[in-house]
Amino acid sequence: MPTPLDRAALEQVFFEARTAHKFTDQPVTDETLHALVDLCKWGPTSLNCQPMRLVFVRGAEAKARLKPSLSPNNADKTMAAPVTAIVAWDTAFFDQLITQFPANPNMRELFAGNATLAQDTAFRNGSLQGAYLMLAARMLGLAAGPMSGFDADKVNAEFFAHGAWKTNFLVNLGYPDPAGYRPRGPRLAFDAMARIV
Numbered sequence: 001m002p003t004p005l006d007r008a009a010l011e012q013v014f015f016e017a018r019t020a021h022k023f024t025d026q027p028v029t030d031e032t033l034h035a036l037v038d039l040c041k042w043g044p045t046s047l048n049c050q051p052m053r054l055v056f057v058r059g060a061e062a063k064a065r066l067k068p069s070l071s072p073n074n075a076d077k078t079m080a081a082p083v084t085a086i087v088a089w090d091t092a093f094f095d096q097l098i099t100q101f102p103a104n105p106n107m108r109e110l111f112a113g114n115a116t117l118a119q120d121t122a123f124r125n126g127s128l129q130g131a132y133l134m135l136a137a138r139m140l141g142l143a144a145g146p147m148s149g150f151d152a153d154k155v156n157a158e159f160f161a162h163g164a165w166k167t168n169f170l171v172n173l174g175y176p177d178p179a180g181y182r183p184r185g186p187r188l189a190f191d192a193m194a195r196i197v
């Protein structure tokens with residue numbers, strides 16, 4: 001039976017967690033990236049469809065391929081970050097439904113025949129999986145620096161020449177240097193963002 005996590009866990013993932021703009025030199029190992037994927041993949045998606053695809057860009061050569069896509073305000077910090085994840089979605093995600101959602105073997109055809117439904121489903125669930133990725137990173141002691149300031153067409157051309165994967169957003173990952181935190185912005189009050197009916 002699930003029980004509420006203790007306060008320290010809530011602080012690490014939400015209350016005290018911050019968007020990182022600067023990281024320490026501590027590398028993010030392959031082992032940690034595997035642990036990250038193995039954790040975040042358990043977050044729920046519709047029909048268990050799992051459209052998120054990831055490229056972990058690490059090392060100077062790979063980072064140089066990313067640099068021309070970045071907005072000026074995101075360039076230096078992304079070059080300096082230990083890893084930058086390209087959070088993408090697979091436009092052909094429905095090809096996997098036969099194994100990922102065996103309860104209904106007809107689901108592939110539903111999406112293959114409806115491009116709008118396929119796009120909406122891939123983007124909604126791929127974005128949710130990107131959020132799970134960032135929260136999983138916090139749970140593993142990493143910090144995330146998400147970015148939408150970049151040219152997605154350029155990233156797609158450079159990393160996804162096959163055309164099937166599309167970039168949603170980027171996330172710098174590493175161990176945070178609090179010197180890079182920006183002032184905390186306020187969050188909306190309950191009444192401004194929620195209603196109980």
Ligand SMILES: Cc1cc2nc3c(=O)[nH]c(=O)nc-3n(C[C@H](O)[C@H](O)[C@H](O)COP(=O)(O)O)c2cc1C
Binds near residue numbers: 019145
């Ligand atoms: C999808 C997304 C895109 C973002 N794009 C950028 C960006 O391009 N550049 C940047 O410096 N910060 C970017 N941010 C960071 C947000 O401004 C930051 O997460 C937000 O202000 C909350 O900060 P906090 O976690 O420190 O409270 C982005 C965040 C998200 C979730």
